[in-house]
Amino acid sequence: MAKEARRERADGEGVAPVLNLRDWFQSEKRRVLLIAEVAQAHDGSLGTAHAYIDAAARAGADAVKFQTHIAEAESTLREPWRVRFSLQDETRYDYWKRMEFTAEQWAGLKSHAEAKGLLFLSSVFSFEAADLMEKLGICAWKIGAGETPNLPLLERVASTGKPVLLSSGMSGWTELDEAVATVRRRGAPVAVMQCTTAYPCPPERLGLNVIGEIRERYGCPAGLSDHSGTIYAGLAAAALGAELIEVHITFSRECFGPDVPASVTTGELAELAKGVRFIETALASPVAKDAVAEELAAMKAVFGKSVVAGRDLEAGRVLCSEDLALKKPGGGIPPQRMKDLIGRRLRRAVAANEALTEDDLER
Numbered sequence: 001m002a003k004e005a006r007r008e009r010a011d012g013e014g015v016a017p018v019l020n021l022r023d024w025f026q027s028e029k030r031r032v033l034l035i036a037e038v039a040q041a042h043d044g045s046l047g048t049a050h051a052y053i054d055a056a057a058r059a060g061a062d063a064v065k066f067q068t069h070i071a072e073a074e075s076t077l078r079e080p081w082r083v084r085f086s087l088q089d090e091t092r093y094d095y096w097k098r099m100e101f102t103a104e105q106w107a108g109l110k111s112h113a114e115a116k117g118l119l120f121l122s123s124v125f126s127f128e129a130a131d132l133m134e135k136l137g138i139c140a141w142k143i144g145a146g147e148t149p150n151l152p153l154l155e156r157v158a159s160t161g162k163p164v165l166l167s168s169g170m171s172g173w174t175e176l177d178e179a180v181a182t183v184r185r186r187g188a189p190v191a192v193m194q195c196t197t198a199y200p201c202p203p204e205r206l207g208l209n210v211i212g213e214i215r216e217r218y219g220c221p222a223g224l225s226d227h228s229g230t231i232y233a234g235l236a237a238a239a240l241g242a243e244l245i246e247v248h249i250t251f252s253r254e255c256f257g258p259d260v261p262a263s264v265t266t267g268e269l270a271e272l273a274k275g276v277r278f279i280e281t282a283l284a285s286p287v288a289k290d291a292v293a294e295e296l297a298a299m300k301a302v303f304g305k306s307v308v309a310g311r312d313l314e315a316g317r318v319l320c321s322e323d324l325a326l327k328k329p330g331g332g333i334p335p336q337r338m339k340d341l342i343g344r345r346l347r348r349a350v351a352a353n354e355a356l357t358e359d360d361l362e363r
Contacts, residue, residue, distance in 0.1 A: 021119065021140050021163050025189040030221065032238055032280050034273055035121065035142075035246040036061035037225075041257055044098045046105055053113050055266040056249065060273030063119035065142055065246070066109065068133055071096035073126035083199075085258045103132060110136050121165075123147075130156050138162070145169025145197050145225075148179050158186035165244065166190060167225045168210075169197035173217070180218050192218060193244055195225035199262040206233050211242050227262040231272040238279040245276065304330025307338050309350040317346050327353065 024030055036056035042049035049066065056064040069075075071093050079092040089095040101109070106122075113120040123144045124130045130141075130153065141157040145167040148154075158164055164183045168176055176192065183190040194210040206228060214222040223244025224237040234245045248263035264272060293300075310325035317323070319341055326335050332355040333341070345362045 022189070025163055025191075025221065029284065030243050031062070032242065032276050033063065033221075033223070033244045034061050034234075034276055035063045035065050035244065036269060037065045037246050037248045039065075039067050039123075039248060039259055040099055041248070041250050041255065041259060041263070042066075043257060046101060046108075049101075049109055050112055051251075052249065052266075053109065053116055053118065055251070056269070057113075057116035057118055059249075059266055059270040060277075061118065061269065063121050064113050065121040065123065067099075067144070068106070068122045068124050068129040069096045069099050070126055070128050070132070071100065073128040083258045085256075103135070106132065107136055110138070124153070124157065127153065127156055134160060140165060143167065143179075145171070145195055149175050151178065151182050154179055154182045155186060158183040158188040161186070161188050163189040163191065166192045167195045167246075168192055168214070169195035169225065180220070189220075190218070191221035191223065191244055193223040193225040193246060196227065199227055199259060200229040201227040201233075201262065203228065203233070206236075208233070208236055208240055211237060211240055215241075229262045229264065231264055231268050231275065234272050235275045235279065238276045239283075241283065245272075247272065301329055301331040304328070305335055306330055306332030306355045307335065307341060308332075308353050308355050311352045313346055313350045315346055315349045319344055319346065324356075325353075331355075332357065 024033065036052075036059065038049065038052045038056075042052060053064050075093045075096050077091055077093050081092050086095050089098060110120040119139055121140060121142045122133055122138065123142045124133055125144070125147060140163040141160075142165045143154065143157070148166055148168060148171050154164070166176070166179055166183070171179070180190055180192065192214045194207050194214060196205045196207055198205060206224075206226070208224070211222050211224060214220070221243040223242040223246070224233065225246040226233045226237070227248065234247055237245055247269065248259050249266055249269050250257070250260050250263040251266055253260060253265065305326040305328050308325050308327045310323050313319075313323055321342055324338055324341060326338065341356065341361065347360055347362055350356060350360060
């Protein structure tokens, strides 16, 4: 899509350019890539799939992601259910069949996403799905956790030279090493997302520590593909410097589908987007503590306190602790010097609550 394409931002303050993933990979300061994962939340309804695109754009996502399933190419009648949830599909194969869209329908979804200023992504699960997405001109490849060990598929998609986004949900380091090496041998950029394949994923299994380990091990963009069903994990990942954050989305927790417990609502996605941008700006804006203190000197006088007379004091009085108090505003003798005043003699009478100065005291 042309770079000048625009979309309304979630905060309503204007428009933002569509991301270019190649530029994103090459940038030294990458915008956090927030991916709204629709997956199978559309339940085979093309209209619902389009509605999710609109919702993802309104919420402030950078990309919307689907899954391209071609039952005959990826499954058999023997494939077991992960969770038996569908009342209308006799087998898992039947379910994948019902989730299929035609090439024209996929093209319509991609055009719609781009018109809304979103990157269009779709996980592929077969060579045929990869061929279909390649004909559509997809901008990058998302590889789900179950396909990360599928080196022939990785070779196929990486051979296009387009970026490959890997989920690591069921892979150990050896398997990930092989996957990353396979993509790089074909000359494609790679990003790796920490992921734990659990729906929903409890906090103790998120593996937020692995984000940094991925970055150090592979020297590539690292992120989180989250299944916690909350915005907390994504915000924590952003604070840890994640460069990609992917979350499943749903219109409501009352919606149908196996991924609903692991999804955030589209309203929560909007909150996540705002939070990620807030954290992103904070991390990109280091402050010098002394400079900030100097800048806020006037404010410090408003919030701070000074040593004042705790009661009416006559001239010549030798001060004791009961004669002194700490009260606003600041700008006078600071609280940390209060003890230094005890035992000193007043040059003049000082009324209660009057700030003391060095001139009021004998040397």
